[in-house]
Every structure is written in structure tokens, then in C-alpha cells.
Amino acid sequence: MSAHVFVDETRKKILDAVTELEPSVTVYGASALPGRQQREACLRALVADVAAIEARMLVLERDDSIADMDNRVLYQQIREHGCLELRYQHLRAHEEPLLAIPDAVAWCWQRGGAWRQRVRDLVAEVRTLPK
Numbered sequence: 001m002s003a004h005v006f007v008d009e010t011r012k013k014i015l016d017a018v019t020e021l022e023p024s025v026t027v028y029g030a031s032a033l034p035g036r037q038q039r040e041a042c043l044r045a046l047v048a049d050v051a052a053i054e055a056r057m058l059v060l061e062r063d064d065s066i067a068d069m070d071n072r073v074l075y076q077q078i079r080e081h082g083c084l085e086l087r088y089q090h091l092r093a094h095e096e097p098l099l100a101i102p103d104a105v106a107w108c109w110q111r112g113g114a115w116r117q118r119v120r121d122l123v124a125e126v127r128t129l130p131k
Contacts, residue, residue, distance in 0.1 A: 011104075015118055018104050025105050025122045030129040039066060040073050041129040047077035047086070055086060061099045062090035 030038040
């Protein structure tokens with residue numbers, strides 16, 4: 001078995017496990033914006049969405065190179081949306097196994113084709129930013 005086939009089979013097993021959890025996923029896309037503005041736009045939209053459902057916790061995968069920017073945007077957006085009870089954490093993937101869900105879905109969505117089709121039923125909404 002080639003390495004490529006092995007990797008694809010592993011990905012399929014991961015996706016099968018993710019699908020069993022039946023998550024409802026929103027895909028945020030901001031490719032029309034330059035660089036870090038993409039992440040900022042996605043974070044702003046994400047906070048608006050979690051504020052609307054009165055979520056209490058938001059967990060993002062930790063990336064030390066952008067954590068300060070994330071914190072600045074999240075702090076400002078939480079106040080702007082008046083959801084002061086919302087807490088957020090940046091954790092590493094090994095600290096929060098559920099972070100595998102957005103990673104897996106985002107990878108499939110970006111790849112397109114059969115991979116995107118595999119996660120299409122999990123995606124409740126696609127938000128193209130900015131709007």
C-alpha cells in the first residue's frame with residue numbers, strides 16, 4: 001500500500017468518527033481579504049455568532065504567532081456584542097481533542113471535490129466575509 005493511500009484511509013477513518021458526532025459546522029471564508037485581515041474577519045463573525053446563541057465558552061487552537069492579535073480582536077468583539085459572560089481559551093490540539101473537528105472539516109472543505117462532498121452534510125452554513 002502506498003503512503004498516499006494509507007494517509008487517505010486514515011483521513012477517511014477520522015472523518016467517519018467526526019461524522020458520528022453529528023456536528024453542525026459553519027465555514028467562514030475571507031479569502032477576498034489580505035493576510036491577517038482574514039483571521040480578524042472570521043473572529044469577528046465567529047464572536048457575533050456565538051453571542052447570538054449565548055454561548056459561554058469558545059475554544060480556539062493555539063498558534064503563538066497570532067495569539068496576541070486573537071486576544072485583542074476577541075476582547076474588543078466580546079465587549080462590542082455585550083456577551084461579557086463569554087470566555088475564550090487558546091488550547092493546543094492535544095489539550096482539547098474536539099479541535100480535530102474544525103481541522104478535519106476545514107481541510108476537506110479547502111481540498112474540494114470528493115473530500116468536500118464527504119463533509120457537506122456537516123456544514124450548516126458557509127459565510128463569505130466581509131459582508
